[in-house]
Amino acid sequence: MAAIIGRTSRQALLVTKSGTFSPKANFVSFKGKNGKKWVVAMVGAATVGAVGVGAALATPVLAEGVELHPPKYPWSHNGLLSALDAASVRRGYQVYKQVCAACHSMEYLCYRNLVGSIMTEEEAKKDAEEVMVEDGPDEEGNMFKRPGKLSDKFPAPYANEEAARFANGGSLPPDLSYIVPARHGGEDYVFALLTGYCEAPGGIALRDGLYYNPYFPGGAIGMAPALYNEVIEYEDGTPATASQCAKDVCIFLRWASEPEHDIRKQMGLKAVMIFSFMLAISYYLKRHKWSVLKSRKIAFKK
Amino acid sequence: MSFLNKVYQAVFRRTSTFALAVVTGAFFFERGFDQGAEALFRYVNRGKLYEDVKHQFGGAGEEEEE
DSSP states (O other): OHHHHHHHHHHHHHHHHTTSOOSSOOOOOOSOOHHHHHHHHHHHHHHHHHHHHHHHHHSOOOOOOSSOOOOOOOOTTOSTTOOOOHHHHHHHHHHHHHTGGGTOOOTTOBGGGGBTTTBOHHHHHHHHHTSEEEEOOOTTSOOEEEEOOTTSBOOOSSSSHHHHHHHTTTOOOOOOTTHHHHSTTHHHHHHHHHHOOOOOOTTOOOOTTOEEOTTSTTSEESSOOOOOTTSSOOTTOOOOOHHHHHHHHHHHHHHHHOTTHHHHHHHHHHHHHHHHHHHHHHHHHHHHHHHHHHHOOOOOOO | OHHHHHHIIIIISSHHHHHHHHHHHHHHHHHHHHHHHHHHHHHHTTTTSHHHHGGGSSSSSOOOOO
């Protein structure tokens, strides 16, 4: 390809050589000669091609295992300007609290994070007070338990990793605070994982305490199916089917990993608006200032 | 034209008033721009933001499907 471009551009250069230096007085022109334009076009095309090849080479080739890849789901927050569905986030929090929190911690989330995003301050306080938090030391040097406050983190179900592994047959339930950005496929993967349990196909023997999930790398996962129809009862009356719960908890996990999600998209909108406004102004000003330069005539006389 | 002329004479001609005009203009532009952009965002996402769904929770009754 480079050879072709080299040859054609050389020809183009040769063509432009003749007749460039005429002794006649010329008007200064900012427009390139036709040949030069052609060279520019070719260089441009070559650059685009090179970028394309580079991008193709940079895309990783993922090893194809036996696991399924999750389909792309039409999440309501997929668009560039689409906020998270707050009602869904709130239902997802309920699913997490009543189901997943039995095994999974979310150590980077505090009760205060809920205020104003999915519940009122009073509701968040009430939720926090339901858990007992270790605090201290008091004046005698003893640690004591007190009801949670807004500033407290979500409680962890296990005291440490060893306890978590011991209770789950050797598998560690990961912290869910950042699980969505931490997995290929994000919420698509988590949704597919939660709803994708099935019988192990013939020939695959599962160790005791493992379950078959085609979306989990390797297929054998240490988490029992957590969601089924009517596993909880939603406070807003939405029918709690397994897929509804999975969808809500996925949106909740996305929110948890990115509480600034809505503000970020709003700032993006503002940035696009203000920068396109400023681009229009600078284009106008450029034309305005250059109009003098472009329309002047320079005549060379003997 | 005479209106623009008047504005020019009154405001933009002197540096002090020009600077003042820039500052107050920036203030009001920023307010208007922010409110406008936020209203647009709320319009695009109507029904999804917390303010829109608040009433569905907490209080008994009023159930709404998405």
